[in-house]
Amino acid sequence: MPPPxxxxxxxxxxxxxxxxxxxxxxxVADQAMPWLRGPTKWGYDLVRRVTPLARWDSGWYISIAEGxxxxxxxxxxxETNHAFFPLYPLLxxxxxxxxxxxxxxxxxxxxxxxxxxxxxxxxxxxxxRWGEPRVAPALFAxxxxxxxxxxxxxxxxxxxxxxxxxxxxxIDRSRPLVAxxxxxxxxxxRITGVVLAPYLALSSMAKSRQDGKSWGRAVAAGMLTGxxxxxxxLTFCAYFxxxxxxPFLFMKAQHNWGTMEKTALDGPRIVAKMIAADVTTxxxxxKSPARTLEGVFLxxxxxLAIRLLREKRWIESLYVFMTIGLVxxxxxxxxxxxxxxPAFPAFAVLGGLSIRPSLFRVAVVxxxxxxxxxVAIFVNWxxxx
Amino acid sequence: xxxxxxTSLLAALLVSAACGPGRDLGLPHKAFLPAVVRSRxxxxxxxxxxxxxxxxxxxxxAVRLRRWPPxxxxxxEETIVIAPRSTRGIPLRIPLLPSVxxxxxxxxxxxxxxxxxxxRRGGGPPPLPIPVIEPESLARPGDTLRVGPLLSDRExxxxxxxxxxxxxxxxxxxxxxxxxxxxxxxxxxxxxxALHGVPQIIEDPWAFYELRDRRPLFVEVTLLGGxxxxxxxxxxxxxxxxxxxxxxxxxxxxxxxxxGS
Numbered sequence: 001m002p003p004p005x006x007x008x009x010x011x012x013x014x015x016x017x018x019x020x021x022x023x024x025x026x027x028v029a030d031q032a033m034p035w036l037r038g039p040t041k042w043g044y045d046l047v048r049r050v051t052p053l054a055r056w057d058s059g060w061y062i063s064i065a066e067g068x069x070x071x072x073x074x075x076x077x078x079e080t081n082h083a084f085f086p087l088y089p090l091l092x093x094x095x096x097x098x099x100x101x102x103x104x105x106x107x108x109x110x111x112x113x114x115x116x117x118x119x120x121x122x123x124x125x126x127x128x129r130w131g132e133p134r135v136a137p138a139l140f141a142x143x144x145x146x147x148x149x150x151x152x153x154x155x156x157x158x159x160x161x162x163x164x165x166x167x168x169x170x171i172d173r174s175r176p177l178v179a180x181x182x183x184x185x186x187x188x189x190r191i192t193g194v195v196l197a198p199y200l201a202l203s204s205m206a207k208s209r210q211d212g213k214s215w216g217r218a219v220a221a222g223m224l225t226g227x228x229x230x231x232x233x234l235t236f237c238a239y240f241x242x243x244x245x246x247p248f249l250f251m252k253a254q255h256n257w258g259t260m261e262k263t264a265l266d267g268p269r270i271v272a273k274m275i276a277a278d279v280t281t282x283x284x285x286x287k288s289p290a291r292t293l294e295g296v297f298l299x300x301x302x303x304l305a306i307r308l309l310r311e312k313r314w315i316e317s318l319y320v321f322m323t324i325g326l327v328x329x330x331x332x333x334x335x336x337x338x339x340x341x342p343a344f345p346a347f348a349v350l351g352g353l354s355i356r357p358s359l360f361r362v363a364v365v366x367x368x369x370x371x372x373x374x375v376a377i378f379v380n381w382x383x384x385x
Numbered sequence: 386x387x388x389x390x391x392t393s394l395l396a397a398l399l400v401s402a403a404c405g406p407g408r409d410l411g412l413p414h415k416a417f418l419p420a421v422v423r424s425r426x427x428x429x430x431x432x433x434x435x436x437x438x439x440x441x442x443x444x445x446x447a448v449r450l451r452r453w454p455p456x457x458x459x460x461x462e463e464t465i466v467i468a469p470r471s472t473r474g475i476p477l478r479i480p481l482l483p484s485v486x487x488x489x490x491x492x493x494x495x496x497x498x499x500x501x502x503x504x505r506r507g508g509g510p511p512p513l514p515i516p517v518i519e520p521e522s523l524a525r526p527g528d529t530l531r532v533g534p535l536l537s538d539r540e541x542x543x544x545x546x547x548x549x550x551x552x553x554x555x556x557x558x559x560x561x562x563x564x565x566x567x568x569x570x571x572x573x574x575x576x577x578x579a580l581h582g583v584p585q586i587i588e589d590p591w592a593f594y595e596l597r598d599r600r601p602l603f604v605e606v607t608l609l610g611g612x613x614x615x616x617x618x619x620x621x622x623x624x625x626x627x628x629x630x631x632x633x634x635x636x637x638x639x640x641x642x643x644x645g646s
Contacts, residue, residue, distance in 0.1 A: 044454035044480070045557065045582025066558045066612040067579025097614040 008120060011139065015119045018143045019112060021368070022152050022375060026052040029376040038381035051154075054104035056384040057084070058154035062103045064089035065096060072244045073256050082244075082253035085236060087188040088156045107154030114162040115151045121165035126348050128172055129313075137360065138351030144367030145347070147297070147337035147385060149375050156190045157341045163189060164196050164342055171203050171225060174211075179204070180228045187232020192342045194233050195322035201226025202315040255331065267331035274333065290383050294336035298324055304346035316345035338385045411552070412449065412491035416498045417518045419548040419622045420584075421452075423505075424482035430633055433505040434515065436475040436488060439497045440467040446496055451489040453551035454583045456480050461551065467496070485584045489520065489550035502635075510633035516624075520550065523620035526610045527645025532625035532638055533603030534568050537591050543627045543638075545604055548584035552618040556611040557582040559621055565594050568601040579612050580621075607645075 029036070030052035040047060042059055054062065060081040063070070073080045088110065095106040122142065123135045130138075142148060151158040163186035170179035183200050186193035204225035208218035237247035246252065275295065301324045308317035323343040327336045340346070354360040377383040424432045440446035446467045455461050460478035467473045479486035490498055500515035524530050535543035549557065558579045565573045573596055587593045590604065608621045625638040 043581055043583055044484075045554070048458065049554075049582065063579075067560075067581075093612075096612070100613055100615045103613060 011123050022149045025372045025375045026379050029379040036380040040381045050104035052379045054154040060084050061089045065092040065103050080253050082249045085190050088159050104154050111158045114158040118162040118165050121169045125169050134351050137354035138348045140364050141350035142347040144364045146370040146374050150338050160189045160342045171207050179225050183228035184232040187229040193229040197226045197229040199319035268328035270331045271328045294333045297337040301340045301346050304349045307349045320346050412493050414492045414495050415520050416490045417520045418488040418500050421486045421488050431505040434502045436500045437472050439472040443469050448490050448492045451551035453487050487548050513635045520619040523622050524608045525620045526608050529607040529643040530623040531605045532640040534601040535625050536627050537599040544588050545625045546586045547580050548622050556615040556617040558612045560609040562607045564605040566603045
């Protein structure tokens with residue numbers, strides 16, 4: 001039997017080359033394009049010391065890592081750091097306090113380490129479902145996706161991806177304890193942890209049935225594996241209840257940033273109104289092309305979820321649908337390109353485009369070019385993602 | 386050498402390298418100015434700090450000035466040369482209020498420095514002399530700074546400032562524990578907070594610490610350390626200023642340092 005094309009070493013080398021690419025673009029954009037720089041509300045010290053891949057929401061993670069959660073907002077419009085889940089900044093704090101390195105650098109290191117772990121798990125997950133030939137194209141699809149540079153930034157995307165994959169692959173490998181732990185931690189990482197719950201429950205049930213277990217035992221195993229992400233999320237809520245007397249403070253904090261008072265339930269209506277306004281006023285590309293692209297990413301992932309459905313991969317399709325389904329509840333489309341990143345099964349479908357090699361190559365090159373542009377405008381405070 | 390030993394040695398080297406160099410105590414003669422300000426708020430007094438350095442010696446004096454924060458990165462550090470037995474004003478190069486900056490001046494030879502905050506147009510409220518502090522007197526981890534009494538009534542308003550020199554850039558943000566104590570000695574509350582990487586002013590301590598009434602109070606600030614686990618070079622300073630509302634005349638309130646064990 002021939003050895004797999006995507007050996008661990010090759011996968012890590014490809015990922016390392018991509019890491020170098022993104023960092024190179026970020027450093028050049030930071031040093032060589034001062035004319036491009038947009039305004040920021042960050043203080044002198046933070047602007048001076050952070051790495052180029054620490055911008056926008058990274059500041060909130062840094063503030064939690066360095067000073068913990070702030071006092072709750074007293075009025076609408078007061079921006080606080082409660083919208084951000086605790087696990088990632090906690091890891092950043094641990095690394096910073098043990099080594100003394102700069103906080104944003106610690107964040108980049110944790111994001112990078114999580115990405116390398118995620119890549120190996122992703123390869124394993126693809127191999128079991130689509131076979132060896134899909135591994136490399138799916139990895140290229142993941143890395144060349146325009147917003148994938150967030151996996152290296154001071155953001156939670158790579159940790160969320162790593163924990164989701166660790167949980168799913170642990171179910172595949174019949175390691176329920178690891179799956180439970182990873183699921184619980186993902187609930188403490190970001191809101192996508194919650195939509196991981198049904199995915200883990202259904203995956204675990206399917207695996208149990210595959211292993212010849214009864215329906216009763218399969219359902220019990222599903223419950224056991226599906227609950228931890230919810231428990232992780234509830235732990236976060238319980239902490240806020242204990243400390244600030246408001247278990248849903250993270251939602252309040254997120255909606256406090258808007259220009260008008262709203263709740264998560266108002267989100268879909270606001271997004272629909274925004275899209276309608278963009279379409280009817282002809283603003284689609286010339287006024288807000290970045291926002292339009294976010295909508296395009298969302299549609300693309302909806303399409304990929306449908307493709308998964310057509311391949312009879314119900315559980316994966318549900319997970320992708322639920323992940324992108326979170327976007328409208330934020331009340332804006334502007335982070336859609338980042339929100340879709342933990343929906344890893346979609347990248348496996350994208351990798352399927354490699355059956356048309358020339359088209360796939362063009363798509364990958366275009367993806368990398370768009371990614372470079374995104375990195376440059378992110379680093380220069382022109383686009384928050 | 387075993388693989389485990391080699392790995393441990395490498396890890397230890399990496400950690401020690403990451404923690405940076407040891408404490409650099411700089412040049413022998415030093416002065417720290419804890420509050421250097423300038424303001425241009427329409428309708429308010431245009432405050433400006435006048436900083437002057439005097440060279441009492443017979444030779445040229447080179448003074449290294451470190452501003453934190455400056456108005457631009459290139460102004461963070463500057464060497465000022467002063468002719469023998471003369472005095473020279475220092476260009477401010479700092480951001481406008483509400484930002485407060487600090488100056489750290491160092492030289493191989495003796496010098497004196499004076500700093501006053503005054504109305505840029507002349508006249509106006511009496512100038513406020515800025516205390517010139519030896520960096521050795523700054524609070525180290527475990528030390529407590531006490532400032533007060535701070536007043537907030539019909540005649541007075543007060544604010545406090547947490548400041549530190551540019552040398553602390555690698556050690557900040559600082560973690561501090563602040564105890565607010567009434568003039569009658571009653572402890573009104575204790576808070577822990579992280580001070581960000583530049584000096585920070587609390588314009589209205591009564592509102593900031595959510596106190597029920599505006600009784601005179603003292604603030605005791607204990608420096609717990611850096612949030613990044615790095616040791617400060619010199620440390621933290623806290624000041625309090627009481628201003629007469631009618632005249633805008635200000636004064637620094639008394640402060641003491643209690644050294645930790």
